[in-house]
Amino acid sequence: MKTSARNQFNGTVTDLRIGTVNAEVHVGLAGGETIVASVTKESVETLGIKTGLSVIALVKAPQIIIISDFGSYKISARNQLAGTITEVKHGPVNAEIDIELKGGQKIAATVTNDSVEALGLQKGQIATAVFKAGAVLLAVPS
Amino acid sequence: MKTSARNQFNGTVTDLRIGTVNAEVHVGLAGGETIVASVTKESVETLGIKTGLSVIALVKAPQIIIISDFGSYKISARNQLAGTITEVKHGPVNAEIDIELKGGQKIAATVTNDSVEALGLQKGQIATAVFKAGAVLLAVPS
Amino acid sequence: MKTSARNQFNGTVTDLRIGTVNAEVHVGLAGGETIVASVTKESVETLGIKTGLSVIALVKAPQIIIISDFGSYKISARNQLAGTITEVKHGPVNAEIDIELKGGQKIAATVTNDSVEALGLQKGQIATAVFKAGAVLLAVPS
Numbered sequence: 242m243k244t245s246a247r248n249q250f251n252g253t254v255t256d257l258r259i260g261t262v263n264a265e266v267h268v269g270l271a272g273g274e275t276i277v278a279s280v281t282k283e284s285v286e287t288l289g290i291k292t293g294l295s296v297i298a299l300v301k302a303p304q305i306i307i308i309s310d311f312g313s314y315k316i317s318a319r320n321q322l323a324g325t326i327t328e329v330k331h332g333p334v335n336a337e338i339d340i341e342l343k344g345g346q347k348i349a350a351t352v353t354n355d356s357v358e359a360l361g362l363q364k365g366q367i368a369t370a371v372f373k374a375g376a377v378l379l380a381v382p383s
Numbered sequence: 384m385k386t387s388a389r390n391q392f393n394g395t396v397t398d399l400r401i402g403t404v405n406a407e408v409h410v411g412l413a414g415g416e417t418i419v420a421s422v423t424k425e426s427v428e429t430l431g432i433k434t435g436l437s438v439i440a441l442v443k444a445p446q447i448i449i450i451s452d453f454g455s456y457k458i459s460a461r462n463q464l465a466g467t468i469t470e471v472k473h474g475p476v477n478a479e480i481d482i483e484l485k486g487g488q489k490i491a492a493t494v495t496n497d498s499v500e501a502l503g504l505q506k507g508q509i510a511t512a513v514f515k516a517g518a519v520l521l522a523v524p525s
Numbered sequence: 526m527k528t529s530a531r532n533q534f535n536g537t538v539t540d541l542r543i544g545t546v547n548a549e550v551h552v553g554l555a556g557g558e559t560i561v562a563s564v565t566k567e568s569v570e571t572l573g574i575k576t577g578l579s580v581i582a583l584v585k586a587p588q589i590i591i592i593s594d595f596g597s598y599k600i601s602a603r604n605q606l607a608g609t610i611t612e613v614k615h616g617p618v619n620a621e622i623d624i625e626l627k628g629g630q631k632i633a634a635t636v637t638n639d640s641v642e643a644l645g646l647q648k649g650q651i652a653t654a655v656f657k658a659g660a661v662l663l664a665v666p667s
């Protein structure tokens with residue numbers, strides 16, 4: 242599969258919660274992290290998504306928020322992957338932040354240059370990549 | 384209506400599925416494609432969305448993933464519109480990819496330059512614009 | 526809390542609607558506006574989100590659509606905050622539009638330069654920042 246989504250996480254479906262219209266799919270990664278995807282119930286049925294299935298979770302870089310310090314707050318987003326910033330690529334307006342998770346998986350997030358400055362983001366810094374379950378697409382073997 | 388959303392699809396509501404909090408609206412386009420929008424149940428009620436209504440589906444360019452080769456995978460995203468790349472506009476960090484569907488409708492997607500290179504995206508290539516139902520806003524006559 | 530999300534709205538939970546998988550959280554801002562966030566039911570339970578709780582609603586700039594003229598249309602997006610454009614920052618491909626609401630709160634939206642030109646967006650113009658409930662993350666005191 243060749244896709245423009247910068248983030249592709251290989252994993253296995255570990256849990257499935259079906260609602261009236263939407264469903265929640267939990268994908269366990271090799272490094273021990275879990276990614277939660279919100280997809281429609283119809284997609285679960287059409288694609289035959291079930292526990293134990295090998296899938297790829299796709300997330301676009303602009304969907305990811307970087308949090309460098311939670312202070313005294315918790316965040317509602319279901320996906321919060323902590324790691325270390327390995328690269329900050331500056332563009333004229335936006336920047337790309339690469340974060341390496343403990344398991345070695347990398348995540349790319351696109352943020353504005355203003356945010357890079359405001360947070361003082363730099364290589365070697367601890368940071369958390371945060372994204373909503375609704376930002377995740379699933380690719381399953383056909 | 385004047386909106387910054389780069390993608391505006393005129394269509395007609397062909398199906399409606401109501402859940403407890405969310406609803407799924409199917410919009411048939413003139414070219415034969417269907418766009419699925421996930422909106423809240425309250426929006427369906429407030430806007431009087433019903434089968435047969437003429438609506439405009441709006442999608443921002445950064446919400447769209449380009450897939451140039453599905454390999455042996457299927458994707459959970461409800462919207463997958465195949466066409467031909469008509470233009471690749473390079474910026475310093477991001478690029479805009481324009482795809483023309485069979486029905487003549489055009490779609491604009493924003494992706495990183497890295498993805499353009501990794502996928503070898505170029506004019507004339509077959510590609511699929513993929514986006515989630517949750518990325519779609521609906522405009523209805525007031 | 527230090528986060529890359531350009532838009533952070535301080536408010537109080539005024540209403541809560543729980544579905545099977547998802548929930549809708551209404552956040553009242555000091556200026557009188559309400560922001561609607563769609564989060565998973567599990568997040569509501571885990572974070573102890575309830576009426577009266579002080580929270581911060583986070584929205585990334587690329588998630589926001591600018592509408593300068595609704596014409597004869599209404600939009601399904603639950604969040605529609607009207608204000609005045611205070612700045613248009615041009616990049617090579619994208620631009621950032623800053624809008625000030627009546628209550629003084631500012632909103633930053635990232636749109637393409639093509640949209641800025643097509644809509645003729647400029648400082649002093651009336652415009653509405655539109656985003657879906659699914660684009661909103663909530664930060665709550667831990």
